[in-house]
Amino acid sequence: xxxxxxxxxxxxxxxxxxxxxxxxxxxxxxxxxxxxxxxxxxxxxxxxxxxxxxxxxxxxxxxxxxxxxxxxxxxxxxxxxxxxxxxxxxxxxxxxxxxxxxxxxxxxxxxxxxxxxxxxxxxxxxxxxxxxxxxxxxxxxxxxxxxxxxxxxxxxxxxxxxxxxxxxxxxxxxxxxxxxxxxxxxxxxxxxxxxxxxxxxxxxxxxxxxxxxxxxxxxxxxxxxxxxxxxxxxxxxxxxxxxxxxxxxxxxxxxxxxxxxxxxxxxxxxxxxxxxxxxxxxxxxxxxxxxxxxxxxxxxxxxxxxxxxxxxxxxxxxxxxxxxxxxxxxxxxxx
Ligand code: 4SX
Ligand code: FE2
Numbered sequence: 001x002x003x004x005x006x007x008x009x010x011x012x013x014x015x016x017x018x019x020x021x022x023x024x025x026x027x028x029x030x031x032x033x034x035x036x037x038x039x040x041x042x043x044x045x046x047x048x049x050x051x052x053x054x055x056x057x058x059x060x061x062x063x064x065x066x067x068x069x070x071x072x073x074x075x076x077x078x079x080x081x082x083x084x085x086x087x088x089x090x091x092x093x094x095x096x097x098x099x100x101x102x103x104x105x106x107x108x109x110x111x112x113x114x115x116x117x118x119x120x121x122x123x124x125x126x127x128x129x130x131x132x133x134x135x136x137x138x139x140x141x142x143x144x145x146x147x148x149x150x151x152x153x154x155x156x157x158x159x160x161x162x163x164x165x166x167x168x169x170x171x172x173x174x175x176x177x178x179x180x181x182x183x184x185x186x187x188x189x190x191x192x193x194x195x196x197x198x199x200x201x202x203x204x205x206x207x208x209x210x211x212x213x214x215x216x217x218x219x220x221x222x223x224x225x226x227x228x229x230x231x232x233x234x235x236x237x238x239x240x241x242x243x244x245x246x247x248x249x250x251x252x253x254x255x256x257x258x259x260x261x262x263x264x265x266x267x268x269x270x271x272x273x274x275x276x277x278x279x280x281x282x283x284x285x286x287x288x289x290x291x292x293x294x295x296x297x298x299x300x301x302x303x304x305x306x307x308x309x310x311x312x313x314x315x316x317x318x319x320x321x322x323x324x325x326x327x328x329x330x331x332x333x334x335x
């Protein structure tokens with residue numbers, strides 16, 4: 001997928017930094033239950049990674065007053081692509097801040113942080129510390145045995161604008177959910193050769209809908225659900241386990257102690273061919289979000305995490321025009 005000539009060459013969704021209000025509770029959820037490995041710890045901050053990840057972190061938990069998304073981060077191909085990102089967003093008239101090693105997130109070198117046209121705080125970096133290979137440290141695996149970060153899912157009121165922005169960054173589109181007149185309700189877009197690095201859920205935004213984290217196998221998704229049940233912590237389970245229509249992945253959505261949503265996700269498919277075609281679902285097809293036709297709970301459509309600007313204050317939230325949860329599924333005989 002060719003990006004605009006001036007766009008940075010994005011490799012993949014790389015990490016997210018969340019603000020949490022209780023680090024011990026967050027550590028229980030993400031490390032003990034999900035099975036993330038603790039890579040780095042300092043007062044007020046934890047850096048975590050999955051067992052297949054060879055870079056310093058894919059999730060950063062920072063202590064703060066109110067739950068929020070601090071920023072999403074994409075890795076780019078070369079140091080020059082960080083400069084390219086700075087120019088790309090400066091030319092769009094967006095807020096941009098250069099962050100040198102030591103000023104930003106532990107383990108990350110020279111980076112640029114922007115507020116993108118959708119209102120999200122996003123970092124682009126090349127340089128990051130490497131970490132010990134844990135791929136065959138089966139002895140260290142526990143909980144849901146998370147292997148890696150897979151994707152970001154963001155709520156935005158204007159899906160066509162989100163699609164156009166990520167298209168201009170060179171992202172391909174694997175799947176969409178569309179109305180009868182091809183109104184876009186949702187889209188899944190990628191740089192790495194999977195179904196997505198980022199997806200858009202129609203709704204008030206900018207807000208973070210969820211982080212998608214991958215396991216190798218579906219039994220690890222089921223085990224996560226069983227672990228929460230056994231500990232009488234079943235209220236952390238929001239949706240699933242189930243099989244998605246979009247992506248075909250096996251899934252489970254959980255809410256962390258601050259309400260941040262995470263999806264445990266496995267077995268989507270390869271999208272790396274240059275002529276890979278977008279698969280389009282009709283919004284009235286009740287298999288689109290759950291292949292077995294199970295209904296999606298209202299909180300999943302409506303609740304999400306607020307996001308911060310570059311100065312750390314919450315970004316204003318705009319309401320959405322289209323509401324997928326209000327669509328009458330099966331009304332035209334589909335599903
Ligand atoms: O609910 S969907 O089946 O549309 C879906 C949601 C597919 C893939 C995802 O990662 C997701 O969060
Ligand atoms: Fe997802």
